[in-house]
Amino acid sequence: MTLPIERARTRRPVTWVTIIGALLLPVVVGAILVAAFYDPAERLDNVTAAIVNDDEPVTIDDQTVPLGRQLTAGLVEGSDDLPSNLDWTITNDDDAAAGLADGTYSAVVTIPAEFSAAATSTAGDDPERAVIEVTTAPDNLVVDDAITAQITSAAASIMGQELSEVYLENVFLGFTTLGDQLGEAADGADQLASGADQLADGTAQYVDGVGQLAAGAQPLATGASALAPGIGEIADGAAALSAGGYEAADGIDDLAGGASALSTGASDLADGLSSLADLTAQIPEIPQGVIDAADAVAANSEEIGQFVTGSAATLTALADECRAAGDTGTVCAEIIALSDETNAALPTVTEILDDSDEIAAGIAQFQDAGPQLTAALQASAAGADEIATGIGGIAGGASQAASGVREIAAGTGALGTGADEASAGAAQVADGVQQLADGAQQAADGGTALVTGSDQTADGAGELASGLHTAADEIPSYTDDEAQTLASVVADPVEADGIGSDLFGATAVPLLAALALWIGGLGTFVALQAVTARALTSRSASALLALRGLAPAAAIGAAQGLLVAGVVQIAATYEFGEWTVFAGVCVVAGIAFAGVNQALVAVFGGAGRWIAALVAVLAVAAGIVSTVPGWLSSLAGAMPTAPAYSGMVAALTSDGSVGAALVGLTVWMLLAFIATVIAVARRRSAPAAHPLPA
Known part of the structure; x- marks a missing residue:
């Protein structure tokens, strides 16, 4: 039609x-x-691609990390965003090259041998970017290369994001550990400051007591020095008494009175020495906690210095990374401020740690000096008692001599000998008491320096504790879940919503x-x-x-x-x-x-x-x-x-x-x-x- x-x-x-x-x-x-x-995404399986996994797994903390194998699995399994995936074939280099040449494969993804090592190098000092190679056939259709590149890039990006999440999670958990360690260090610095304050207080009491001892020992030394010539004169008088006969009766009476007074003075000297010994014994001992704390600081000064210096270096490195990244966030601003405060306090802390051996030695020497001084005073008091007893005997002998010249004449030889010995003993007592006064003055001077050093140690330890507490408070703390969530957000901070899979x-x-x-x-x-x-x-x-x-x-x-x-x-x-x-x-x-x-x-x-x-x-x-x-x-x-x-x-x-x-x-x-x-x-x-x- x-x-x-x-x-x-x-x-x-x-x-x-x-x-x-x-x-x-x-x-x-x-x-x-x-x-x-x-909707070509539904027919991606019409594109055949090969995967060549030459990666050599690495071992981290006794655990094998085969990232090449994981990337291969990710490519083969595909994504939830796409309804289908490429037709992947896992093969070797020779087969991949032959398949690419004869058209069997549209693309070949090669994972090099150093892929795992490079991908995990962020934990070391020489980080390196992991690279995979994508080779496409020269006779590919127009969009095949773009499809292969998009899927491969997506898989590599997802793996990179996962690695970044693990790395950042460890960093955030490291913040928590660092904060805990700084908190412990701050508590230790508080204890050190408290012990140094106690040491300063005890040393001040010691200095006061030793000063009183030096002040009391000086006139005692003067009296003992004057006592020696008097006893020598007694010996001369006893010799004259032995030669003078009856004329010595009146002198012996005088001698009896002088010997009684001398005995009383010697007793007073013994009482004074005993009082000094009691006063010395009352000097408070340095608390054992202070001694142990000073010894612990001296013994571990190098480790403490390394820890404090390492912590300051870690904070400085984190601050430098924030400055280099141009990050103006709250965390980076706090880290930079904390790093500056730590570096400002670091010289004072280092100086205190360097002098810790001398401080510990001074405390130990001071602790040992107290008992020795008390023992010396007690020995001097006993000698003074013996002198008083001897002089009392002299007084008794003089009284007996007053009742009979012959007995006096017979006993004057022994009196002269005893008086000579008493004179020598009095001279020794004078020398010992003078040494005691000098030693007490030196101990007082050393105690004053120890008080000053203890105050400086307390002030420095207080500043260190305050800085460490501030650092511990400023460093953020995260739980495992919080660190994992934050790492996920930081590793992929921007997400595009509404992007479909339709190419x-x-x-x-x-x-x-x-x-x-x-x-x-x-x-x-x-x-x-x-x-x-x-x-x-x-x-x-x-x-x-x-x-x-x-x-x-x-x-x-x-x-x-x-x-x-x-x-x-x-x-x-x-x-x-x-x-x-x-x-x-x-x-x-x-x-x-x-x-x-x-x-x-x-x-x-x-x-x-x-x-x-x-x-x-x-x-x-x-x-x-x-x-x-x-x-x-x-x-x-x-x-x-x-x-x-x-x-x-x-x-x-x-x-x-x-x-x-x-x-x-x-x-x-x-x-x-x-x-x-x-x-x-x-x-x-x-x-x-x-x-x-x-």
């Missing part, structure tokens, strides 16, 4: 087969394009639909005549002739739009409301494209079809990626496919205006119809040299 429609470039009539072919052309084109490009996005369907309808309009006027061949002989108006050529093409275009929208709905399953608007835009676009293609063929002839093909190429070039040159994008935006594309996008995504797109298509339709009318009018006239055929 033929139709009253003219066929292009032939006199054969148009049949329903021709019309059906024109109708189905954009449907077939659209179905092929949608089937090929819509072509929501605009792919409108682009393919517009392209299919444009090709349908082009195909329609490959089969149909744009301008009737009877234009010269027809009596109808040019506009009516142009409309007769457009009407069947417009009907075919409308049907094409509806069919293409149906194919899209089968593939994408949009909501009915969205699809209804989309189908309406497709129908209007099919009619407008029919009018524009008619005008191109009517005005330019066969070149018009070439121009129509160029318009299709521009639509594809500007619709795939935004990196096209600006002039090319502007040129494509001026084509009739642009309002159709923007209207379809607006119908499916609510981005843009469907009304504006329909207005644009209507303007193109009117301009194309005017151009067709002008072309028809031009064909209705012929030069005089070429009359019309009979």
